[in-house]
Amino acid sequence: xxxxxxRYSELWKTWEAGxxxxxxRFFFLILVIAGIISIVLFFDWWFHSDHVASLPLFVLLSxxxxxxxxxxILIWVNYLGVKKPVSVLAExxxxxxxxxxxxPGEPLSMFDKTLEACANINYPHTTYLLxxxxxxxxxxxxxxxxxxxxxxxxLPGAKAGKVNKALSMIDExxxxxxxxxxxxxxxxxxEVLGFFKDEKVGFxxxxxxxxxxxxxxxxxxxxEQTYTFYGPTMMGMNGxxxxxxxxANCTFRKSAxxxxxxHGIGLAExxxxxxxxxxxxxxxxFNPVVVSRGLVPEDFGSFxxxxxxxxxxxxxxxxxxxxxxxxxxxxxxxxSYLAISTYYLxxxxxxxxxxxxFMYFWGGWLPAKMDFAEFLINGSPIILxxxxxxxxxxxxxxxxxxxxxxxxxxxVLKFATWPVFFLGAMLAVxxxxxxxxxTAKKAVKGLSPYTRPLIFQLVLFILxxxxxxxxxxxxxxxxxxxxxxxxxxxxxxxxxxxxxxxxGGIYAAYESRNLxxxxxxxxxxxxxxxxxxxxx
Amino acid sequence: MKNTMNRFxxxxxxxxxxxAMVMVFVFLGKQTTGPITGALDALGNKVIEVEQDYLxxxxxxxxxxxxxxxxxxxxxxxxLKNPDTIFLGVYENxxxxxFNNIITFDHNxxxxxxxxxxxxxxxxxPREEFPLVYAxxxxxxxxxPIITWEPWLNDFNREKHNLPVVEDPNIGGMAAVxxxxxxxxxxxxxxxxxxxxxxxxxxxxHEMNDPYRYPWGPQNNEPHDFIAAWKHVVDKFKEVGAxxxxxxxxxxxxxxxxxxxxxxxxxxxxxxxGALNYGTAASWSKWWTFDEIYGNYYDWLDMLxxxxxxxxxxxxxxxxxxxxxxxxxxxxxxxxxxxxNALVFFNDSDDKTTLNKTLDWSIxxxxxxxxxxxxxxxxxx
Numbered sequence: 001x002x003x004x005x006x007r008y009s010e011l012w013k014t015w016e017a018g019x020x021x022x023x024x025r026f027f028f029l030i031l032v033i034a035g036i037i038s039i040v041l042f043f044d045w046w047f048h049s050d051h052v053a054s055l056p057l058f059v060l061l062s063x064x065x066x067x068x069x070x071x072x073i074l075i076w077v078n079y080l081g082v083k084k085p086v087s088v089l090a091e092x093x094x095x096x097x098x099x100x101x102x103x104p105g106e107p108l109s110m111f112d113k114t115l116e117a118c119a120n121i122n123y124p125h126t127t128y129l130l131x132x133x134x135x136x137x138x139x140x141x142x143x144x145x146x147x148x149x150x151x152x153x154x155l156p157g158a159k160a161g162k163v164n165k166a167l168s169m170i171d172e173x174x175x176x177x178x179x180x181x182x183x184x185x186x187x188x189x190x191e192v193l194g195f196f197k198d199e200k201v202g203f204x205x206x207x208x209x210x211x212x213x214x215x216x217x218x219x220x221x222x223x224e225q226t227y228t229f230y231g232p233t234m235m236g237m238n239g240x241x242x243x244x245x246x247x248a249n250c251t252f253r254k255s256a257x258x259x260x261x262x263h264g265i266g267l268a269e270x271x272x273x274x275x276x277x278x279x280x281x282x283x284x285x286f287n288p289v290v291v292s293r294g295l296v297p298e299d300f301g302s303f304x305x306x307x308x309x310x311x312x313x314x315x316x317x318x319x320x321x322x323x324x325x326x327x328x329x330x331x332x333x334x335x336s337y338l339a340i341s342t343y344y345l346x347x348x349x350x351x352x353x354x355x356x357x358f359m360y361f362w363g364g365w366l367p368a369k370m371d372f373a374e375f376l377i378n379g380s381p382i383i384l385x386x387x388x389x390x391x392x393x394x395x396x397x398x399x400x401x402x403x404x405x406x407x408x409x410x411x412v413l414k415f416a417t418w419p420v421f422f423l424g425a426m427l428a429v430x431x432x433x434x435x436x437x438x439t440a441k442k443a444v445k446g447l448s449p450y451t452r453p454l455i456f457q458l459v460l461f462i463l464x465x466x467x468x469x470x471x472x473x474x475x476x477x478x479x480x481x482x483x484x485x486x487x488x489x490x491x492x493x494x495x496x497x498x499x500x501x502x503x504g505g506i507y508a509a510y511e512s513r514n515l516x517x518x519x520x521x522x523x524x525x526x527x528x529x530x531x532x533x534x535x536x
Numbered sequence: 537m538k539n540t541m542n543r544f545x546x547x548x549x550x551x552x553x554x555x556a557m558v559m560v561f562v563f564l565g566k567q568t569t570g571p572i573t574g575a576l577d578a579l580g581n582k583v584i585e586v587e588q589d590y591l592x593x594x595x596x597x598x599x600x601x602x603x604x605x606x607x608x609x610x611x612x613x614x615x616l617k618n619p620d621t622i623f624l625g626v627y628e629n630x631x632x633x634x635f636n637n638i639i640t641f642d643h644n645x646x647x648x649x650x651x652x653x654x655x656x657x658x659x660x661x662p663r664e665e666f667p668l669v670y671a672x673x674x675x676x677x678x679x680x681p682i683i684t685w686e687p688w689l690n691d692f693n694r695e696k697h698n699l700p701v702v703e704d705p706n707i708g709g710m711a712a713v714x715x716x717x718x719x720x721x722x723x724x725x726x727x728x729x730x731x732x733x734x735x736x737x738x739x740x741x742h743e744m745n746d747p748y749r750y751p752w753g754p755q756n757n758e759p760h761d762f763i764a765a766w767k768h769v770v771d772k773f774k775e776v777g778a779x780x781x782x783x784x785x786x787x788x789x790x791x792x793x794x795x796x797x798x799x800x801x802x803x804x805x806x807x808x809x810g811a812l813n814y815g816t817a818a819s820w821s822k823w824w825t826f827d828e829i830y831g832n833y834y835d836w837l838d839m840l841x842x843x844x845x846x847x848x849x850x851x852x853x854x855x856x857x858x859x860x861x862x863x864x865x866x867x868x869x870x871x872x873x874x875x876x877n878a879l880v881f882f883n884d885s886d887d888k889t890t891l892n893k894t895l896d897w898s899i900x901x902x903x904x905x906x907x908x909x910x911x912x913x914x915x916x917x
Binding site: 022026029030031032033034036037038041371372373376377381384469472473474477478479480481482483485486489490 | 546547549550551553554555557558561562572573576577580583584587588591592594595597598599632633634635636637638639662669670672673676677
């Protein structure tokens with residue numbers, strides 16, 4: 001077996017996050033305390049009047065820096081709460097429905113595989129295909145795997161609209177909403193249903209994992225961006241009673257959904273559903289276990305589309321849901337939803353960060369006069385502790401063998417997609433819509449239009465470099481050349497960090513062009529899925 | 537953990553270890569200040585060097601071309617110590633941002649100035665190291681730097697350098713310098729000067745005989761301590777191999793005892809004198825002409841047999857005509873003071889050091905004064 005094949009076969013094993021022991025929490029608490037003291041010391045150093053070069057710019061730089069640091073503290077505090085739920089055996093005889101939705105243009109063969117996998121799920125259940133393709137082949141596939149075919153055409157609200165309609169047509173008490181690109185393992189429901197023994201539990205979310213991340217740089221990066229979230233982050237949220245339904249494969253108590261008038265509708269429908277359920281007093285559980293694997297966008301364009309959809313959608317929680325529901329939420333839920341719903345402001349802060357060198361070169365504006373050595377000495381403990389924390393919490397990843405690492409591809413991709421987040425934030429501010437774009441299930445050819453801002457940044461960088469060299473050769477006065485040498489080239493070094501990320505993004509987009517379309521679900525051998533848990 | 541006591545122990549132990557961890561960082565940070573700062577400094581200097589080699593060397597030089605005549609002096613330390621002409625120079629207070637005002641001054645004076653003066657205090661801060669960037673800039677512009685090096689002793693981290701912690705390190709400070717307490721700093725500086733390779737002037741501890749002004753003066757030190765400190769510094773430079781320095785001894789002649797502070801012919805290359813006319817700006821001052829400020833002491837200073845430099849030449853506007861002051865000062869200067877070999881204009885537009893108000897000595901943009909100076913030079917030198 002080749003290494004790649006071996007790694008691939010590893011994916012089809014049930015896996016769960018490491019245990020949360022007192023000694024692990026103790027070491028983690030040490031890191032957090034050291035980190036917070038380092039931040040206090042950095043704070044004390046940062047705000048000095050002789051660091052100010054231009055006051056408005058310094059304020060701006062401080063805002064983006066401290067916005068980032070506050071989020072860092074928040075995530076650490078969140079990790080302090082990590083909790084792994086004690087698994088509860090599912091009672092027999094529960095009435096369970098599995099919903100999966102199909103839309104025009106989605107590949108039939110994918111449903112063939114998904115519905116087969118759903119049929120293989122051990123716990124007795126009924127699978128429903130919520131279909132608006134108006135293609136009889138879909139009905140046939142549903143029937144082939146014993147699923148109930150529901151034709152639900154012309155309903156508003158896309159996926160959630162169909163889900164709500166179907167909810168009114170069934171008499172089961174629990175509903176698993178399965179993304180059609182996800183392959184559930186036979187033990188999926190066994191890992192979920194037991195938690196509903198607690199009458200207050202409204203929904204149970206499991207980890208989201210993928211099987212096509214080795215297909216491209218984009219897929220790898222996109223998957224890497226989610227690893228920590230579907231591990232320590234959600235486990236922390238679980239500890240604070242704030243774990244959300246997000247991404248795919250959440251199981252709901254039907255009466256809970258009924259109590260809020262059905263599944264939420266919108267670009268961030270899962271999150272909207274979560275906040276409404278929490279506001280109604282329902283509890284949520286996150287079980288950090290891998291019992292299904294799905295697809296992550298493989299090409300840069302699809303990835304950006306997905307990110308645009310989320311970044312626009314998540315702000316709706318901030319603007320529409322949170323103000324209305326805030327008083328019914330617990331303090332931690334309020335903080336958590338506030339943090340999630342402002343996550344994509346990273347598009348705005350990154351924009352400002354990227355602009356700093358260009359403001360200097362074209363406008364002569366310098367935000368801060370800081371000694372670089374002092375900056376390093378005061379800032380590096382924070383960076384070091386943040387890195388240690390990042391690595392330490394990886395014991396709580398849901399599938400640590402394939403998910404451990406520095407996730408640099410994820411970082412490159414996150415940085416390079418700032419224009420998408422920025423656009424999402426701006427659309428939210430002016431309350432403008434983006435069309436509902438389903439995330440592509442297969443690779444798409446061609447250089448995505450989302451690459452344009454990246455190419456623009458690269459061109460601007462090269463033009464600026466040319467301009468600065470020309471200026472320093474022919475125009476700038478002799479009286480400042482050497483004096484400004486370190487600052488000018490230091491700024492270029494600063495800009496290069498962004499440009500390296502941008503080049504990474506362009507590479508991802510370029511690689512996407514040559515991605516061979518493939519139906520990755522074809523290679524999955526459902527019989528080889530290993531449902532025995534690897535206990536650590 | 538249901539037991540409150542256990543929780544308390546758990547959290548306090550983590551807190552203590554967390555604090556200890558940061559202490560280690562802080563300790564390491566302090567210990568590594570030297571190497572990290574050193575490495576970054578080296579990197580910064582490399583950036584300047586690389587840019588000069590690959591980019592700026594392709595530029596057509598303007599100012600250094602105008603100063604082509606000066607190169608034979610600049611590159612010959614013996615000629616610098618025994619000059620055969622009069623050099624003009626300037627200190628301009630915005631030099632840390634840009635030397636453009638100095639270039640403007642050149643134009644207004646119709647004279648490209650070969651001497652440029654800058655100021656550096658002693659201490660631990662980066663700006664108190666040898667000012668390599670400015671020295672390089674001055675060389676690049678075709679001039680030579682005069683560095684006024686002020687031995688303030690209160691800006692050192694005394695614990696770090698194992699120096700006795702005292703209330704005011706400036707009291708008896710010159711004796712401490714002579715004892716070698718500050719050799720760590722002097723040697724570092726001397727090495728940087730040596731590595732710079734080009735010749736420079738250093739005006740060390742100026743106006744050492746003024747009892748009201750600087751901490752290295754008589755209020756804290758005996759004259760023989762100043763002399764011992766001076767000799768110690770000069771010897772340290774020689775020991776390190778920094779032989780590219782012209783030493784300027786600069787007393788304040790109005791406080792008559794300056795002779796007691798002279799370190800000796802072997803340790804001094806030039807004599808520097810300040811010639812600032814405060815006019816009626818201060819209660820203790822009146823309108824003094826250049827001849828009154830400098831001329832009265834010329835004969836004694838002349839006996840030392842060293843070239844002389846007016847290191848700070850300027851006049852305020854209040855109480856007389858600045859134009860006339862400069863005209864009288866410059867006219868026939870070589871005939872009156874044959875040993876005066878340099879005039880360095882004091883162009884501080886923002887002088888807060890002497891009075892509790894801001895004084896403007898600047899003549900950079902005063903075209904009338906500049907023309908007057910130029911005409912006086914052309915007609916009488």
